[in-house]
Amino acid sequence: MNYNFDEIIDRHKTDAIKIERCKALFGTENVLPLWVADMDFRTPDFIFEAIRERCKHPIxxxxxxxxxxxxxxxxxxxxxxxxxxxxxxxxxxxxxxxxxxxxxxxxxxxxxxxxxxxxxxxxxxxxxxxxxxxxxxxxxxxxxxxxxxxxxxxxxxxxxxxxxxxxxxxxxxxxxxxxxxxxxxxxxxxxxxxxxxxxxxxxxxxxxxxxxxxxxxxxxxxxxxxxxxxxxxxxxxxxxxxxxxxxxxxxxxxxxxxxxxxxxxxxxxxxxxxxxxxxxxxxxGNDWRKQMLEYVLTNINFVVDFLKVNIPQIKPMIPDASFLIWLNCKELGMDDDELFDFFVRKAGLGLNKGTIFGPGGEYHLRLNAACPRIVLEKAMKQLKEAIATSSY
Ligand SMILES: Cc1ncc(COP(=O)(O)O)c(C=O)c1O
The missing domain is CATH 3.40.640.10 (Type I PLP-dependent aspartate aminotransferase-like (Major domain))
Structure with a gap:
């Protein structure tokens, strides 16, 4: 079976932290949320089936x-x-x-x-x-x-x-x-x-x-x-x-x-x-897991290649595992607050600030790539435009 990871699923009004806490964290809801480490993919059907099965019993x-x-x-x-x-x-x-x-x-x-x-x-x-x-x-x-x-x-x-x-x-x-x-x-x-x-x-x-x-x-x-x-x-x-x-x-x-x-x-x-x-x-779940990982890896490769060609000042760490990309933004020449602010206000992107991860997190941001590819394409486009039009 082929699973569809391109599907856009609206998570508003589901109490999703990734959506509901944007205002508190970024000061605006107007960001593409690429932060909290859960995926924007549909939780697989076999999980729901198992839960529904258990719900058939009335107690x-x-x-x-x-x-x-x-x-x-x-x-x-x-x-x-x-x-x-x-x-x-x-x-x-x-x-x-x-x-x-x-x-x-x-x-x-x-x-x-x-x-x-x-x-x-x-x-x-x-x-x-x-x-x-x-x-x-x-x-x-x-x-x-x-x-x-x-x-x-x-x-x-x-x-x-x-x-x-x-x-x-x-x-x-x-x-x-x-x-x-x-x-x-x-x-x-x-x-x-x-x-x-x-x-x-x-x-x-x-x-x-x-x-x-x-x-x-x-x-x-x-x-x-x-x-x-x-x-x-x-x-x-x-x-x-x-x-x-x-x-x-x-x-x-x-x-x-x-x-x-x-x-x-x-x-x-x-x-x-x-x-x-x-x-x-x-x-x-093994088949779903493998397809999900293939999709995520293609997402990661897309971001890595995009940055290399279009924004070489941002250096991603290539992950061996999982869906998070650690971005070294030192060459943008901003301090941590300016960097975070630039991503939020100029690029419209909500990423995790590197410094919350402790020493070594300076000048970094963490990007969550577990989302439909079209979202990442939009994110990279916004970032490229923000860099091109700013005198940061
Ligand atoms: C390394 C690591 N440990 C633990 C967690 C969260 O685990 P739990 O939700 O089971 O507390 C995360 C979530 O991002 C994580 O990345």
């Missing part, structure tokens, strides 16, 4: 995970990432970002240090600071146009108070699918210093041809024993509003500390629609 009572939930998750992860996981390692998580916050609360004490690698998905900072832990930045380096980890800096920053490392794999906003060599080295350093690694792998199922997602826990037995991995069908199948994530924790002691926290907070239960949607996504 939406307290429910357990359906019998095929765990085998389906296990099979998907084996097929996609060649990782053999055990049933008892997995559990429902009410959101990946909440999961990051739970890890901070369950596995560290106030005043402990938690390491992140900016520029990175901004809630990584919030879950550390809002829980009164000390945030330690281990900034990524750019080598040959792509992010690399800086292990020398990492080793220098670790102290006896460093307890947790939050990894973004694949990386948002850079789209880097970290390789086994890098992850193994990270595991060795963290294990040496008794640091637990929580690996946010929400983008794992969106790696492009020619690249590979390597789950952190698979690179060595050491990595498996010091880590928590968080995954979800939510991003890949465009259903983040359903809350459908899960954790995988091979180490019994870390798992029991984490689960104890979830249970004490009464957070361990999932919801019937998320279970049904997850099973449908993983049983029926």
């Amino acid at each position: 939406l009572g307290y429910s357990m995970p359906p019998e095929d939930y765990y085998p389906t998750v296990i099979k998907w992860i084996k097929d996609r990432h060649d990782w053999d996981i055990m049933r008892q390692w997995i559990g429902f998580l009410p959101g990946i970002v909440p999961g990051l916050s739970f890890s901070v609360q369950a596995l560290t004490q106030p005043g402990d240090q938690v390491i992140v690698q900016p520029p990175v998905y901004f809630p990584f900072f919030h879950v550390v600071k809002n829980n009164h832990r000390e945030l330690i930045n281990n900034p990524l380096k750019i080598v040959n146009g792509k992010f690399e980890m800086d292990f020398d800096d990492l080793e220098k920053k670790i102290t006896s108070r460093t307890k947790l490392f939050i990894l973004c794999n694949p990386h948002n906003p850079g789209g880097r699918a970290w390789n086994a060599f890098t992850l193994r080295k990270l595991a060795e350093i963290c294990a040496k210093h008794n640091i637990i690694v929580v690996s946010d792998e929400i983008h794992a199922d969106m790696v492009f041809e020619g690249h590979k997602h390597v789950p952190f826990a698979t690179v060595s037995e050491t990595a498996a024993q010091i880590s928590l991995t968080f995954m979800a069908p939510s991003k890949t199948f465009n259903m983040p509003g359903l809350i459908s994530s899960f954790y995988i924790i091979p180490n019994a002691e870390i798992r029991s500390r984490f689960v104890e926290f979830l249970e004490a907070s009464e957070l361990a239960g999932g919801n019937i629609f998320a279970y049904a949607a997850t099973i449908a996504a993983f049983e029926k």
Whole structure:
């Protein structure tokens, strides 16, 4: 079956954050919204069918995970990432970002240090600071146009108070699918210093041809024993509003500390629609996933080629995975506020400001390419005209 990703779907009056918060964030509703990381594609029909099927029963009572939930998750992860996981390692998580916050609360004490690698998905900072832990930045380096980890800096920053490392794999906003060599080295350093690694792998199922997602826990037995991995069908199948994530924790002691926290907070239960949607996504979604990725990659290539020919001052980082493009706009010669303002007011484009991703985000913007191509064509045209007609 061929899926149609060109369809324009009006998201107004659906409480979509991408639309409803434009005014608050950009000061105007008159922008093409290319920010919040959900897709403007139709959530696939097999997800709706699964939800409708569950709705045929007249009672939406307290429910357990359906019998095929765990085998389906296990099979998907084996097929996609060649990782053999055990049933008892997995559990429902009410959101990946909440999961990051739970890890901070369950596995560290106030005043402990938690390491992140900016520029990175901004809630990584919030879950550390809002829980009164000390945030330690281990900034990524750019080598040959792509992010690399800086292990020398990492080793220098670790102290006896460093307890947790939050990894973004694949990386948002850079789209880097970290390789086994890098992850193994990270595991060795963290294990040496008794640091637990929580690996946010929400983008794992969106790696492009020619690249590979390597789950952190698979690179060595050491990595498996010091880590928590968080995954979800939510991003890949465009259903983040359903809350459908899960954790995988091979180490019994870390798992029991984490689960104890979830249970004490009464957070361990999932919801019937998320279970049904997850099973449908993983049983029926691979073809949709592949077609969606092909479409997104063509979108990304379109933006990259357009910028190269028409606005070479803007340098995109080419992602290995997912639908986000990290744009280096330094050569436009504007400061961060001017840049953001220029995109909003002159080009009519609503992108994420780079500085929210922390150090290394200066002069950058993040563009969401998961939309019908015609929207991106319009966006690039508006940007080209804005540059041509401005004396910025
Ligand atoms: C790296 C990363 N983690 C987590 C999330 C959000 O996860 P959730 O909606 O499950 O909290 C996102 C969404 O953009 C993300 O990019």
